[in-house]
Amino acid sequence: MSLAxxxxxxxxxxxxxxxxxxxxxxxxxxxxxxxxxxxxxxxxMVKQLQMMPWESHLFMNWQVFNAFLFPMFIIMMAALVPQIxxxxxxxxxxxxxxQSNAEIFFSKFLAVQGMVLLCVVSFNVFVILAAxxxxxxxxxxxFFKASFDWEALVRLNLRTYxxxxxxxxLQFLLGMRFKSFIAPVGIGLALxxxxxxxxxxxxxxxxxxPYSHPTLTLQxxxxxxxxxxxxxxxxxxxxxAGFLLLGYLDLRFRKEKG
Amino acid sequence: xxxxxxxxHLSHRFAGQPVLQDINLRVEPGAxxxxxxxxxAGKTTxxxxxxxxxxxxxxxxxxxxQDIRTSRLPILKRLGSLIEQxxxxxxxxxxxxxxxxxxxxxxxxxxxxxxxxxxxxxxxGKKKAKQFSLGMKQRLSIAIALxxxxxxxxxxEPTNGLDPNGIIETRELIRRLNREEGTTIIVSSHILAxxxxxxxxxxxxxxxKMLFQGTLPELKHMQQGKSLLQLDTSDNxxxxxxxxxxxxxxxxxxxxxxxxxxxxxxxxARVLVQNNVDVYLxxxxxxxxxxxxxxxxxxx
Numbered sequence: 001m002s003l004a005x006x007x008x009x010x011x012x013x014x015x016x017x018x019x020x021x022x023x024x025x026x027x028x029x030x031x032x033x034x035x036x037x038x039x040x041x042x043x044x045m046v047k048q049l050q051m052m053p054w055e056s057h058l059f060m061n062w063q064v065f066n067a068f069l070f071p072m073f074i075i076m077m078a079a080l081v082p083q084i085x086x087x088x089x090x091x092x093x094x095x096x097x098x099q100s101n102a103e104i105f106f107s108k109f110l111a112v113q114g115m116v117l118l119c120v121v122s123f124n125v126f127v128i129l130a131a132x133x134x135x136x137x138x139x140x141x142x143f144f145k146a147s148f149d150w151e152a153l154v155r156l157n158l159r160t161y162x163x164x165x166x167x168x169x170l171q172f173l174l175g176m177r178f179k180s181f182i183a184p185v186g187i188g189l190a191l192x193x194x195x196x197x198x199x200x201x202x203x204x205x206x207x208x209x210p211y212s213h214p215t216l217t218l219q220x221x222x223x224x225x226x227x228x229x230x231x232x233x234x235x236x237x238x239x240x241a242g243f244l245l246l247g248y249l250d251l252r253f254r255k256e257k258g
Numbered sequence: 259x260x261x262x263x264x265x266x267h268l269s270h271r272f273a274g275q276p277v278l279q280d281i282n283l284r285v286e287p288g289a290x291x292x293x294x295x296x297x298x299a300g301k302t303t304x305x306x307x308x309x310x311x312x313x314x315x316x317x318x319x320x321x322x323x324q325d326i327r328t329s330r331l332p333i334l335k336r337l338g339s340l341i342e343q344x345x346x347x348x349x350x351x352x353x354x355x356x357x358x359x360x361x362x363x364x365x366x367x368x369x370x371x372x373x374x375x376x377x378x379x380x381x382x383g384k385k386k387a388k389q390f391s392l393g394m395k396q397r398l399s400i401a402i403a404l405x406x407x408x409x410x411x412x413x414x415e416p417t418n419g420l421d422p423n424g425i426i427e428t429r430e431l432i433r434r435l436n437r438e439e440g441t442t443i444i445v446s447s448h449i450l451a452x453x454x455x456x457x458x459x460x461x462x463x464x465x466x467k468m469l470f471q472g473t474l475p476e477l478k479h480m481q482q483g484k485s486l487l488q489l490d491t492s493d494n495x496x497x498x499x500x501x502x503x504x505x506x507x508x509x510x511x512x513x514x515x516x517x518x519x520x521x522x523x524x525x526x527a528r529v530l531v532q533n534n535v536d537v538y539l540x541x542x543x544x545x546x547x548x549x550x551x552x553x554x555x556x557x558x
Contacts, residue, residue: 005361012358016349084347093345093402096309097362098334255313258306258341 006099006107007114010081014111019080023115026073027122030064031130038134038141046140053146054131058153059222061127066160066214067196070119074164075188077115078171081108083181092258101252109172109244116168120157156221159233163217166210166239167192173247207232210239260323261286262410262442263308268317270303270466277303278466281317285444285459287409290436292453292474293446295463296555301446302342304463305414309339321410335363337410338403344395345402348388352379352398355387356405363406373401377431393424400431411435413445417452429456450551464555487523489513490539497535501526517542 014020034057038045049056085091094104135141167188174184195211199219206212213236220230263285270278278300285291295301306312307319310330319326321333346355356370374380377397382390387398396416403411413432417425433456435441447453453460460477462470470477489506491497494513498506504526506515515526523540530537 009358009362012354013347013350015354088345088347089343090345090347092306092311092341093339093359093399095311096334096339096341097359098331099362100331257311 002099003103003107003110006103007110010107010111011114013084014081014115017080017084019077019115020118022073022076022080023119024122026069027119028126030061030069031123031126034061034127035130035134038130039137042134042138042140046138046142050142053142054148055152057131057143058127058156061123061130062156062160063218065123066163066218068192070123070160071164071167071192071211071214072189073119074112074116074168075171075185075192077119078112078168079175079178079181079184079188081112081115082172082175086179086181095257102248105176105248105251106244108176109169109247112168112172116161116164120161124153124157155228159217159221159229160214162229162233163213163236166213166236166243169240169243169247170210173243173250176247176251207235210236259287263291263319263321263444265304265308265319266317268304268307268314268319270300270307270312270315276466278307281463281466281468282471283461283468284471285410285442287442288436288440289442289459290432290457291442291444291459291461292457293444293461293463294448294450294453294551295446296448299448299463299555300466301448301463302414305339305341305412305444305446308412309337309341310334311341335406336408337412338406338408339412339414340396340399340403340416341412341414344392344399346387346390346395346398348386350387351384352382352387352390352401355398356402359402359405365405365407369405369407373404376404377401378427393420393427396420396424396428397431400428404435407439409442411441411443411445413443415446415448417447417449425452432456462551462554469554485517486514486543487517487526488539488541488543489515489526489537491530492536492538496533497530500529500533500535 085094099107131141131143135143171184171188174187178184191209191211195206195209195213196215198206198209199212199215207216213232216232217230220227220232261284263283265281265283268278268281268283269276281300281304283293283304293301293304303312307314308321308326310326310333314327322336324333326333347358350358352374353370356373360367360370371380374382377400379394379398379401382394387395390398400413400416403413411432416432417428420428429452432443432445436443445453445457454474457474459473460470461468470480486509489497489501490513497513498508501515504515504522506513508514517523523542527537527540
């Protein structure tokens with residue numbers, strides 16, 4: 001499998017870069033804040049979390065994470081991975097090595113997704129840890145007594161991931177295209193704010209904007225608990241496929257490489 | 259024998275401006291081919307076309323007998339390259355930089371130590387590539403190109419920006435690879451003196467056109483026909499008349515005639531002395547190949 005070989009090479013390149021730490025810090029940020037609130041304002045929070053502690057805890061964390069931090073992390077990561085080549089002036093060596101255009105393009109996309117995965121998995125761990133450790137410090141919390149809905153958590157993860165796929169593919173296309181780091185991140189940030197406004201005001205066509213999808217997923221989960229993928233999440237996956245194809249063709253038919 | 263590199267009528271344009279015109283490059287197996295030309299002559303463009311970094315617009319480029327347009331991957335598997343500045347990941351060590359490419363080329367782990375030894379970077383340990391001197395970076399880039407024991411090495415100005423020591427080391431490395439591993443090497447440069455010391459074949463390119471291609475002896479032979487003997491005497495007018503048959507002429511205020519070897523110099527001196535003309539200066543122009551290079555590239 002030469003794609004696996006290319007992916008391995010991509011993962012090696014991310015060693016000691018900011019990407020790895022960004023994934024961990026991005027994942028830890030919100031759970032740490034909630035943890036501090038739980039520990040420092042225990043009397044108030046114990047009351048608030050008496051009914052369905054896990055559901056409330058998970059939803060509060062995911063709400064902040066999903067709405068802004070996670071899409072922003074993806075926007076940064078999709079630019080950072082291609083930036084490794086631009087910054088070191090190494091594109092020419094990559095294109096002069098025996099890798100097909102598809103291997104070069106998709107191994108980098110998978111490297112971005114690997115970082116995204118690292119971020120999401122660590123976020124889950126930190127969220128659960130925040131509640132568990134807070135409960136150990138303040139036994140009044142009822143996390144240990146309440147049941148934990150693993151299925152709901154898996155659903156939350158998968159639906160959120162599906163909702164950001166469109167963004168990640170479009171941002172990756174931009175990151176591969178632009179030599180500068182600022183351009184794709186700036187465009188991404190502007191579109192993300194646009195998407196949030198559209199979904200915040202419940203614009204009827206918000207589901208057409210990939211950048212609205214994470215918020216739409218949150219809204220959908222808040223309204224009716226349970227349920228699997230809804231329309232805009234399928235649309236996000238379709239966008240991802242479309243943008244990936246576009247990005248690949250752009251690379252494939254570039255007249256000058258490296 | 260099929261040449262390892264063969265371009266036929268290769269031409270290229272950037273934004274309508276021709277940068278290469280009808281380049282017919284031919285590199286035979288086992289050669290060290292010095293690809294010479296001033297900056298901006300089209301050397302890098304030619305090499306980028308050979309590597310598939312630029313799309314061939316007109317003409318044909320074949321490596322190992324295969325067309326780069328249709329057989330890019332099989333060709334790239336068999337060669338190593340270094341184009342312009344070193345391409346390294348600054349945040350990685352020498353070993354990690356090699357590891358990035360090791361699997362892609364299917365080289366085994368032992369090769370990493372071998373090539374590090376070969377380019378004298380085995381002792382760099384945890385030092386990051388961005389802390390390397392330019393010479394070390396250049397050598398590490400060559401090490402990457404050597405990972406899979408390529409049959410052909412394409413080196414674009416590998417000594418550019420190096421100090422004299424670095425230049426000598428790189429030259430020695432190129433010669434050793436050619437001698438010991440039988441690697442065919444095409445190396446571009448804008449300094450003739452440097453190419454002269456290692457190349458078996460030379461191609462001279464200027465303003466996108468190939469002006470000369472052949473072996474180094476052929477180039478030297480061509481130079482002999484062109485170099486001049488400079489002369490100063492007590493009676494330059496008289497000397498000019500006496501040496502008419504030798505092809506003497508005035509050039510930039512100096513009396514010159516074609517240099518035909520030591521015998522010619524002796525003959526000229528004898529003629530002048532026998533006719534009571536005092537000889538103050540009689541010297542072949544020193545600039546040998548360097549002068550030829552300038553003549554070739556400025557005459558067109």
